[in-house]
Amino acid sequence: MEDMLEDTVLVNLRINGRLHELETPAHKSLLDLLREDLNLTGTHMGCMTGHCGACTVSIDGRVAKSCITLAATLGRAKITTIEGLAQDDGTLSALQQAFWDSAGFQCGYCAPGMLLCTAELLETNPDPSDADIDTALAGNLCRCTGYQSIRRAVKAAINTTKEGAPQAAE
Amino acid sequence: MSLYPAFARPRDLGQAAEIMGSLSTGAMIIAGGQEVMPSVNYGALMPEVYIDVGQIAALKGISEENGAIQIGSFTVHRDVQQSDVIQNNLPLLSYAAAQIGGGMQVHNRGTIGGNIVSMHPLYDILPSLLALGADVDILKDGDEQRMALADLMKDASHGLGSESLLVRVLLKPMTPDAGWAYEKLKITAGGYGSANAAAIVTLDSDKITSLRIIVGAVSALPVDISDALSDCRGQAWSEHLAGEIEAKASAAIKDPLSDHQGDGDWRRAMAGVMARRAIEAAVKRAG
Numbered sequence: 001m002e003d004m005l006e007d008t009v010l011v012n013l014r015i016n017g018r019l020h021e022l023e024t025p026a027h028k029s030l031l032d033l034l035r036e037d038l039n040l041t042g043t044h045m046g047c048m049t050g051h052c053g054a055c056t057v058s059i060d061g062r063v064a065k066s067c068i069t070l071a072a073t074l075g076r077a078k079i080t081t082i083e084g085l086a087q088d089d090g091t092l093s094a095l096q097q098a099f100w101d102s103a104g105f106q107c108g109y110c111a112p113g114m115l116l117c118t119a120e121l122l123e124t125n126p127d128p129s130d131a132d133i134d135t136a137l138a139g140n141l142c143r144c145t146g147y148q149s150i151r152r153a154v155k156a157a158i159n160t161t162k163e164g165a166p167q168a169a170e
Numbered sequence: 171m172s173l174y175p176a177f178a179r180p181r182d183l184g185q186a187a188e189i190m191g192s193l194s195t196g197a198m199i200i201a202g203g204q205e206v207m208p209s210v211n212y213g214a215l216m217p218e219v220y221i222d223v224g225q226i227a228a229l230k231g232i233s234e235e236n237g238a239i240q241i242g243s244f245t246v247h248r249d250v251q252q253s254d255v256i257q258n259n260l261p262l263l264s265y266a267a268a269q270i271g272g273g274m275q276v277h278n279r280g281t282i283g284g285n286i287v288s289m290h291p292l293y294d295i296l297p298s299l300l301a302l303g304a305d306v307d308i309l310k311d312g313d314e315q316r317m318a319l320a321d322l323m324k325d326a327s328h329g330l331g332s333e334s335l336l337v338r339v340l341l342k343p344m345t346p347d348a349g350w351a352y353e354k355l356k357i358t359a360g361g362y363g364s365a366n367a368a369a370i371v372t373l374d375s376d377k378i379t380s381l382r383i384i385v386g387a388v389s390a391l392p393v394d395i396s397d398a399l400s401d402c403r404g405q406a407w408s409e410h411l412a413g414e415i416e417a418k419a420s421a422a423i424k425d426p427l428s429d430h431q432g433d434g435d436w437r438r439a440m441a442g443v444m445a446r447r448a449i450e451a452a453v454k455r456a457g
Binding site: 004005006007008009025026027029048049050051053056059062063064065067068069070072073075113117120121134135136137138139140 | 174175176178179180200203207208211212220222224248271272273274275276278279358360
């Protein structure tokens, strides 16, 4: 039975379009893997208990809290982090630009979660109601309490994405 | 023994049984991780081995055959919410899965199995599953055993035990004439409930003919108060009946939780309020 136990696990993750073959310790969270091994520090560490949403990334097209996702369980997942939203030259995506123009963040710590959840919301529901927006962002806390401006930013993003602006990178 | 945990990836139920049988109580089954990882990060759990059950096909998917619905324990809340089989046959469960706290991120990774076996008093799925009379298949000592979820839920302090794996949940479709509701009292959009209630009623003209009502988040385990409210049968909805339901439901909570969600007396009072609201909404839906 001992031969079925591994101390490290090989994962093949496509992160923001780039393939990474990584030998990860069994106990490592996806958050730590992104920040420590790949220097993708746009994914923020907040509460570490899955309440705040600052560590949100997209796994196989669905948002998840990376602090409570064990990296070793991910196999061959496709992951988009906040760094994957903008273009390579730093040009913001339409969604990010809408948040920027509408002051959709204050300190910015919660922004990765707010943006990635909004991206998934608009992919599945291009014309969400206020209640839909609130439900989609329910897993994200903004300690600057900027919820009204965040909701305004999502509405601005709805208008720009309706015009056919590009979405998150694969 | 390494300072750090090891990792095992059984490919089927046979391997899972073999691994679970060979390891000590320090082994921890991990699926979506939404229950295990917060406890690990918080320092409350220190697994010696993670058993990742994500490769096991038998734990996945939702199916319907001959009037029996099976939900694999690895099915995430988002899929329970959106499944046509669940929406058409078990609208109460589909709705309750959408009320789970933690936001879209947790709905995308948290599993129905994890939600059940954690037996957390504040979680949202159990009241509905108990109201629906769910059965569960458990892999233990290499064999699958079927039992009523209500029997599994008698002891919150021991749960399944580290030698057992929840394989699937089994349910019968709701009858098309059944009215249902799940009510949750919460402070924030993605938060835990301070009290909740799942109700299923059937009516004959406007009189209640059957009632299932489970109250959650007010005791260590959800409480089935259907018997305490058996007097509702034969009665039509009225303000008087609403008052009776609220009083009897509150009185049926013998040992209320008292925590940061609210103290015991208030929780007991809110149990009554949730039961009243759930039954009223279920009666309206049935009518």
